[in-house]
Amino acid sequence: MMVDQEFDFRGAVRQQWDALARVYQTYRSTGDSFNDLIEIPAMHSLLGDVKDLRVLDAGCGTGELACYCAAAGANVTGVDIAEEMITEARDRATRRNLDIRFLTGDIENLPDLQSGQFDLVIVSVAIAGRLYEIVAESRRLLRNGGALCISDVHPIVNCGQNESRDGKPGIFVHDYFERSLRKTVNPFGQSCGQEDVEFIWQYYTLGDYFDALWKNGFVVERYLEPEPMAEGMPKKLERAKSYPIFFLVRSRKEGRLDES
Numbered sequence: 001m002m003v004d005q006e007f008d009f010r011g012a013v014r015q016q017w018d019a020l021a022r023v024y025q026t027y028r029s030t031g032d033s034f035n036d037l038i039e040i041p042a043m044h045s046l047l048g049d050v051k052d053l054r055v056l057d058a059g060c061g062t063g064e065l066a067c068y069c070a071a072a073g074a075n076v077t078g079v080d081i082a083e084e085m086i087t088e089a090r091d092r093a094t095r096r097n098l099d100i101r102f103l104t105g106d107i108e109n110l111p112d113l114q115s116g117q118f119d120l121v122i123v124s125v126a127i128a129g130r131l132y133e134i135v136a137e138s139r140r141l142l143r144n145g146g147a148l149c150i151s152d153v154h155p156i157v158n159c160g161q162n163e164s165r166d167g168k169p170g171i172f173v174h175d176y177f178e179r180s181l182r183k184t185v186n187p188f189g190q191s192c193g194q195e196d197v198e199f200i201w202q203y204y205t206l207g208d209y210f211d212a213l214w215k216n217g218f219v220v221e222r223y224l225e226p227e228p229m230a231e232g233m234p235k236k237l238e239r240a241k242s243y244p245i246f247f248l249v250r251s252r253k254e255g256r257l258d259e260s
């Protein structure tokens, strides 16, 4: 479903994530979500050794990756637009006795953070709004040679409908090139509650992510479409064997931006 562009998009994103903070925390605590079993192992591999790195977890949500990096010896800042998410993230870090700076802010524009102060920026399933602005702001915040690690739900999932043929789960892809605001209801499963929370995001094609990186002077180092790693996957995740649910890309900031 596509929605009208003429409304306070940022306010809506903040509101939906404030409302979903608890639900998301529950969803990510089960240990058997798509993220846990497919995205996170791939993200850990993409991040590599983060010891002593200055890391920004942009759109940190409940702080799972911020805590992972801090526990591995990084100096971590986490930013999220939703105050409730930051509260959950702070609680998680306190429970784990980790020292992390958490801030509320919009990752499209973070004027309180100095240019070039990070070695690594992570944007993990957090691009709800303007992709090009988020990549440009990440560039500003990174030192030359610093890395940007993005993960996201694969666009074919976001523009497709589940469909089974011959007993095999598949997906019917449509409106792939329709870069519009998309809307659904709480996508984190009935078992997590709050089914009625409306959920919106700006849809991009896979090519748009690479275009945004290229236009902002990033060189792609690695691209992953992770397959399920765990034996005995829960039945609800079977479809992940059929098509990619996530993609991840690691890129490096080049010294100068070609204006051509």
Ligand SMILES: C[S@@+](CC[C@H](N)C(=O)[O-])C[C@H]1O[C@@H](n2cnc3c(N)ncnc32)[C@H](O)[C@@H]1O
Pocket: 013, 014, 017, 028, 058, 059, 060, 061, 062, 063, 064, 065, 079, 080, 081, 082, 085, 105, 106, 107, 108, 123, 124, 125, 126, 127, 128, 129
């Ligand atoms: C699916 S959650 C992912 C959270 C976390 N990165 C993780 O991997 O668990 C998306 C998060 O992005 C945040 N977000 C979306 N747009 C944002 C923006 N423009 N600025 C800051 N945070 C944003 C939301 O508030 C939400 O916490």
